[in-house]
Amino acid sequence: MQFNAIIEPFRVKTVEPIRHTTREQRLAAIRRAGYNPFLLKAEDVLIDLLTDSGTGAMSSRQWAGMMLGDESYAGARSFYKFEAAVKKITGFKHVMPTHQGRAAERILFGSALKPGDIVPNNTHFDTTRANVEYRGAIGLDIPIPEAHQPRVYHPFKGNVDLEKLERALAENPGKIPMVMVTVTNNSGGGQPVSMANIRAVSEIAHSHGAPFFIDACRFAENSWFIKMREEGYADKSPMEIAQEMFSYADGATMSAKKDGLANIGGFLAMNDDELAMKCKNMEILGEGFPTYGGLAGYDLEAIAVGLEEALDPDYLRYRIRSIEYLGERMKEDGIPFIEPTGGHAVYIDARAMLPHIPWNEYPGWALSLALYIEGGIRSAEIGTVMFGRQPDGSEKPADMDLVRMAFPRRMYTQSHVDYLAEVLGYIREISPRIRGVRMVEEPPVLRHFTARFEPAHGEILAEA
Ligand code: F0G
Numbered sequence: 001m002q003f004n005a006i007i008e009p010f011r012v013k014t015v016e017p018i019r020h021t022t023r024e025q026r027l028a029a030i031r032r033a034g035y036n037p038f039l040l041k042a043e044d045v046l047i048d049l050l051t052d053s054g055t056g057a058m059s060s061r062q063w064a065g066m067m068l069g070d071e072s073y074a075g076a077r078s079f080y081k082f083e084a085a086v087k088k089i090t091g092f093k094h095v096m097p098t099h100q101g102r103a104a105e106r107i108l109f110g111s112a113l114k115p116g117d118i119v120p121n122n123t124h125f126d127t128t129r130a131n132v133e134y135r136g137a138i139g140l141d142i143p144i145p146e147a148h149q150p151r152v153y154h155p156f157k158g159n160v161d162l163e164k165l166e167r168a169l170a171e172n173p174g175k176i177p178m179v180m181v182t183v184t185n186n187s188g189g190g191q192p193v194s195m196a197n198i199r200a201v202s203e204i205a206h207s208h209g210a211p212f213f214i215d216a217c218r219f220a221e222n223s224w225f226i227k228m229r230e231e232g233y234a235d236k237s238p239m240e241i242a243q244e245m246f247s248y249a250d251g252a253t254m255s256a257k258k259d260g261l262a263n264i265g266g267f268l269a270m271n272d273d274e275l276a277m278k279c280k281n282m283e284i285l286g287e288g289f290p291t292y293g294g295l296a297g298y299d300l301e302a303i304a305v306g307l308e309e310a311l312d313p314d315y316l317r318y319r320i321r322s323i324e325y326l327g328e329r330m331k332e333d334g335i336p337f338i339e340p341t342g343g344h345a346v347y348i349d350a351r352a353m354l355p356h357i358p359w360n361e362y363p364g365w366a367l368s369l370a371l372y373i374e375g376g377i378r379s380a381e382i383g384t385v386m387f388g389r390q391p392d393g394s395e396k397p398a399d400m401d402l403v404r405m406a407f408p409r410r411m412y413t414q415s416h417v418d419y420l421a422e423v424l425g426y427i428r429e430i431s432p433r434i435r436g437v438r439m440v441e442e443p444p445v446l447r448h449f450t451a452r453f454e455p456a457h458g459e460i461l462a463e464a
């Protein structure tokens with residue numbers, strides 16, 4: 001008998017209370033925060049879906065592992081455990097721990113890029129793009145066209161447009177020092193990349209002499225999608241699938257705050273000896289000696305265990321299914337979102353849901369405020385506030401105005417998901433009353449983190 005209820009494949013040993021607040025308290029809190037969810041105190045949030053990064057719950061095995069942490073400056077036992085775990089999955093020759101994913105990016109691009117270079121990727125995550133551009137290089141996003149069509153179903157919407165990749169490489173000889181693929185494609189809706197696409201990207205990159213790197217933050221979730229959706233992989237384990245994915249690549253950057261199931265950490269890994277030497281020198285400059293790379297020994301232990309646990313089929317089934325279930329509930333309620341649901345998040349299409357709010361009153365931002373004020377839910381705008389400011393100072397609408405609800409790993413239960421579905425259904429009902437915002441304070445870079453806003457028309461929610 002196949003039962004349908006989604007159950008968490010773990011039981012709870014330690015609990016952390018979350019706090020109910022009244023609507024009045026939340027209105028006061030968001031006002032104090034300049035109508036910016038990033039500036040809220042976390043304790044004023046009931047369900048925090050701001051990010052899936054570093055926010056997950058560790059297992060008893062991870063906590064036990066932490067007690068074994070070897071804090072030696074060089075050559076710690078914990079490093080060798082960490083290195084073995086990364087090598088088992090990726091097969092890469094050189095493994096450098098870093099304090100998080102963006103440190104791996106900074107070291108890699110600092111060692112391999114020069115001004116004017118181009119890095120193709122399905123879609124750069126914002127820190128990845130920022131680190132590419134910091135080197136004077138260009139981040140070229142070339143996902144398949146379906147990536148920009150929220151309601152078109154495609155099993156692997158994270159795929160790279162292979163023709164565009166081929167063209168970029170042919171037209172820019174000597175200017176593309178590496179090709180990257182982000183699994184899953186976070187900025188494109190948490191959508192997976194197929195094994196066939198990864199293999200093809202690898203072949204095309206190599207035929208032009210360019211190494212191929214994977215931004216591997218959510219490699220385990222990507223492996224599960226391949227198992228579920230790609231022909232020939234149903235009987236393979238997530239570990240075997242991950243191993244095959246990495247076998248096509250020459251290196252990877254990783255934030256262990258995602259599929260490392262840890263609260264901090266990351267790594268840079270690669271096969272090339274010469275590049276690894278350069279990277280290790282840069283690592284010493286900024287992160288620390290290459291056997292700890294900005295982490296404590298106990299962090300390395302937690303990640304070594306976490307990387308394996310992230311590939312557990314029971315865990316991945318529960319995680320992906322739970323998010324898919326929320327999508328089903330949203331669909332019943334007529335809430336537009338990027339379909340299919342991604343691995344770590346649901347991305348609501350705020351522009352479609354709030355067509356009465358003009359782009360320059362930031363529909364995504366307004367929707368995330370309504371989610372907080374009505375339900376105590378914190379989410380993140382991925383839209384015109386995040387991407388609208390242009391290098392020349394002008395502003396234009398982002399490709400899409402989305403609201404991302406990202407799920408911390410192993411933290412919330414199915415009843416939390418039911419609560420979310422209920423709140424979202426209510427938000428859908430009152431959506432014609434949601435009003436836009438205007439920005440009253442804007443920092444020069446990465447403005448979404450610290451900008452302050454005011455309702456553009458009295459209140460976020462107009463009177464009924
Ligand atoms: N690459 C991808 C695809 C990411 O999603 C992130 C982080 C990074 C790199 C950088 O890793 O934070 O450890 O330095 N994403 C988080 C998020 C912050 O909320 O999506 P980091």
